[in-house]
Amino acid sequence: GSFYEQYHPLEEIYSWINKISHEHPDMLEIILIGSSFEKRPLYVLKLTGRRNSPRRAMWIDCGIHSREWISPAFCIWFVQNAIDSYNKNPEITQMLDNMEIYVLPVMNADGYVYTWTTRRMWRKNRSRYEGNNCVGTDLNRNFDAGWCTKGASHDPCDNTYCGPYPESEPEVSAVAKFLREKKDSMKLYFTIHSYGQMLLFPYSYSYNQAPNHDELQNLANEATQKIRRYYRTRYSSGPGATTIYLAPGGSDDWAYDLGIKYSFTIELRDTGRYGFLLPPQLIQPTCLEVLTAIKTITHHVIENT
Numbered sequence: 001g002s003f004y005e006q007y008h009p010l011e012e013i014y015s016w017i018n019k020i021s022h023e024h025p026d027m028l029e030i031i032l033i034g035s036s037f038e039k040r041p042l043y044v045l046k047l048t049g050r051r052n053s054p055r056r057a058m059w060i061d062c063g064i065h066s067r068e069w070i071s072p073a074f075c076i077w078f079v080q081n082a083i084d085s086y087n088k089n090p091e092i093t094q095m096l097d098n099m100e101i102y103v104l105p106v107m108n109a110d111g112y113v114y115t116w117t118t119r120r121m122w123r124k125n126r127s128r129y130e131g132n133n134c135v136g137t138d139l140n141r142n143f144d145a146g147w148c149t150k151g152a153s154h155d156p157c158d159n160t161y162c163g164p165y166p167e168s169e170p171e172v173s174a175v176a177k178f179l180r181e182k183k184d185s186m187k188l189y190f191t192i193h194s195y196g197q198m199l200l201f202p203y204s205y206s207y208n209q210a211p212n213h214d215e216l217q218n219l220a221n222e223a224t225q226k227i228r229r230y231y232r233t234r235y236s237s238g239p240g241a242t243t244i245y246l247a248p249g250g251s252d253d254w255a256y257d258l259g260i261k262y263s264f265t266i267e268l269r270d271t272g273r274y275g276f277l278l279p280p281q282l283i284q285p286t287c288l289e290v291l292t293a294i295k296t297i298t299h300h301v302i303e304n305t
């Protein structure tokens with residue numbers, strides 16, 4: 001199948017980032033936001049339409065957890081689809097004309113390489129700290145949002161190790177720094193994970209409801225109902241704490257508390273048959289259904305911000 005129906009190692013993703021940016025210099029700009037623990041570059045693609053300069057921005061990060069290969073595959077697919085659909089699909093055209101879209105295809109660069117070379121099921125990054133007898137911090141427990149309370153671990157050998165302190169991880173501090181700088185224009189945050197087929201929103205670090213809980217729940221319901229209707233796939237939705245598990249230090253909760261009131265974690269396919277080992281032929285159907293959810297939510301945000 002095509003490039004967009006296969007999984008790719010990090011080097012090929014970097015080449016793709018370069019290639020597509022040079023093919024579409026009017027719509028894409030590469031931004032280096034920092035580097036990983038092992039000094040790999042963290043590239044963000046800034047995607048915009050060819051018309052006026054939008055006043056709103058949205059963010060999509062992929063690959064926080066290295067074993068969730070469908071996640072970077074989605075970010076790559078999303079960028080090419082948006083470019084191909086601009087001026088053809090009205091919802092994509094509206095999105096690009098009203099939003100600067102920042103896409104981070106592989107946040108956990110070191111872990112992603114490690115899943116290709118050494119351990120396919122690796123989740124964390126590859127940071128090492130003096131005195132720790134295990135490697136890696138869970139980047140989705142390292143954000144400064146209820147940091148290392150219930151649902152994360154202080155044990156460096158655990159898969160939910162929160163790190164030595166909030167934003168200790170260079171990957172997390174790079175993203176947090178970028179979003180803090182953009183917080184006035186940033187209206188919508190998506191972080192892409194697998195698996196479970198869920199549309200989650202704050203909070204995960206507490207059972208308290210977010211102030212705009214009803215709006216987020218209605219929006220999530222509308223999005224998952226669209227997926228059900230057009231693709232027959234079932235996605236559940238709700239606050240992270242009650243829909244998946246109580247867990248602190250996540251990027252969506254941190255983005256929400258920064259002031260991005262539309263903040264979602266999307267858990268892509270499947271529900272356990274293949275799990276993290278989703279076959280490449282399911283990349284396209286997964287991306288199509290999730291795009292529907294993103295269009296629905298983005299349309300609402302454009303109308304309400």
Ligand SMILES: Nc1ncc(C[C@H](C[SeH])C(=O)O)cc1Cl
Pocket residue numbers: 065140141193194195200204205240244247248249250251252253265267
């Ligand atoms: N704020 C959050 N939002 C979503 C999740 C679920 C993901 C699923 Se892989 C995780 O466990 O990191 C976890 C947290 Cl801490």
Ligand SMILES: [Zn+2]
Pocket residue numbers: 064065068193194
């Ligand atoms: Zn994940």
Ligand SMILES: [Zn+2]
Pocket residue numbers: 068193194195196267
């Ligand atoms: Zn997951």
Ligand SMILES: [Zn+2]
Pocket residue numbers: 299303
């Ligand atoms: Zn509308």
